[in-house]
Amino acid sequence: MRLKSDSIEHGKPIPPTFAFMERGEPVKPAGNVTPHLAWTEVPATTKSFAIAVIDTDVPSKPDDVNVEGREVRHDLPRVEFVHWLMANIPLECRELGEGACGEGVVPRGKGNGKIKGHLVGPPGSVQGLNDYTAWFKGDAAMEGHYHGYDGPCPPWNDSIPHHYHYRVYALDIDRVALENGFSLEEFRDVIKGHVVDEAVITGTYSLNPRVRA
Numbered sequence: 290m291r292l293k294s295d296s297i298e299h300g301k302p303i304p305p306t307f308a309f310m311e312r313g314e315p316v317k318p319a320g321n322v323t324p325h326l327a328w329t330e331v332p333a334t335t336k337s338f339a340i341a342v343i344d345t346d347v348p349s350k351p352d353d354v355n356v357e358g359r360e361v362r363h364d365l366p367r368v369e370f371v372h373w374l375m376a377n378i379p380l381e382c383r384e385l386g387e388g389a390c391g392e393g394v395v396p397r398g399k400g401n402g403k404i405k406g407h408l409v410g411p412p413g414s415v416q417g418l419n420d421y422t423a424w425f426k427g428d429a430a431m432e433g434h435y436h437g438y439d440g441p442c443p444p445w446n447d448s449i450p451h452h453y454h455y456r457v458y459a460l461d462i463d464r465v466a467l468e469n470g471f472s473l474e475e476f477r478d479v480i481k482g483h484v485v486d487e488a489v490i491t492g493t494y495s496l497n498p499r500v501r502a
Contacts, residue, residue: 290328290329290330290331290332290457290459290486290487290488291328291329291330291488292326292327292328292455292456292457292488292489292490293326293327293328293329293490294324294325294326294327294455294490295325295387296322296324296325296326296387297324297455297490297492298490298492299490299491299492300491300492300493301492301493302450302492302493302494302495302502303440303441303453303492303493303494303502305319305320306319306320306322307319307320307321307322307323307324307440307441308320308321308440308441308442308494309321309394309421309439309440309441309442310394310441310442310496311496312445312496312498315445315446315496316442316445316496318394319394319440320392320393320440321391321392321393321394321438321439321440322387322388322391322392322393322440323373323385323387323388323389323390323391323392323437323438324387324455325384325385325386325387326340326384326385326455326457326490327383327384327385328383328384328457328459328488329383331383331459331486332459332485332486334461334485335380335459335460335461335485335486336380336460336461336462336463337376337377337378337379337380337460337462337463337464337465338378338379338380338382338457338458338459338460339374339375339376339377339378339457339458339460339465339476339480340373340374340375340376340378340455340456340457340458341371341373341374341454341456341458341473341476342371342372342373342374342438342453342454342455342456343369343370343371343372343453343454343456343473344369344370344372344441344443344451344452344453344454345367345369345451345452345454346367346443346447346449346450346451346452347367347368347369347370347443347451348361348365348367348368348444348447349365349366349367349368350365353444353446354444354446354447355444355445355446356446357446359446360446360447360448361444361446361447361448361449362448363448363449369473370420371417371418371419371420371473372419372420372438372439372440372441372453373390373416373417373419373437373438373439374416374417374418374419374471374473374476375390375410375414375415375416375417375437376414376415376417376465376467376471376476376479376480377413377414377415377464377465377467378410378411378414379411379412379413379414380463382411385411389409389410390409390410390416390437390438391409391437391438394439396430396431396433397431397432397433397434398421398422398433398434398435398436398439399416399435399436399437409437410437413464415467415468415469415471416436416437416469416470417436417467417469417470417471417472417473417475417476418434418435418436418470418471418472419435419436419437419438419439420435421435421439422434422435434470436469436470441453441494442496443494443495443496443497444496444497445496445497446497447495447496447497447500448497448500449495449500450493450494450495450500450501450502451493451494451495452491452492452493453491453492453493453494454489454490454491455489455490455491455492456487456488456489457487457488457489458480458484458486458487459484459485459486459487460480460483460484460485461483461484461485462483465479465480465483466479467479
């Protein structure tokens with residue numbers, strides 16, 4: 290399977306249009322637009338698709354994150370941060386246009402996979418919770434359920450660029466047993482043994498002006 294995008298170039302910095310925050314003083318809201326994705330050369334046994342977007346460079350300890358006068362060390366162990374989970378994408382869907390699944394920073398999140406009351410994504414698809422749900426917990430202005438896509442926002446004082454993996458899975462089943470609001474663990478559990486192919490585009494992003502993304 291092949292994955293292409295008019296929004297993100299493999300191995301290159303992600304434009305702020307598709308990020309949650311961009312450089313400011315120190316940061317400001319960015320476009321947060323879902324990127325264009327298109328997949329081809331789909332295996333004949335495919336019956337549906339799923340998408341996961343994950344940052345694999347998140348600091349494992351928050352002590353220095355976004356703290357003035359300090360920097361997140363490059364040698365700190367890193368963990369995953371979920372930016373988008375979507376499943377039950379129908380077989381006939383082979384492309385998502387820019388903004389097809391949402392745009393803009395929505396305080397408290399795109400509740401239950403909806404924007405202004407309308408479901409986002411291809412018919413029948415379901416959206417998981419991304420990790421901004423946990424990140425903003427306790428923040429009176431931002432706390433909520435962050436369904437669907439919310440783009441890159443690495444610590445503005447991180448010493449390394451973050452890598453964001455936009456991955457499309459081809460599955461050999463029509464539907465998986467997931468409802469809106471599922472977790473990464475649930476996602477991985479239900480697709481296990483059903484992935485017939487996958488393709489990925491990896492982009493980089495940094496909010497630290499001293500770091501080259």
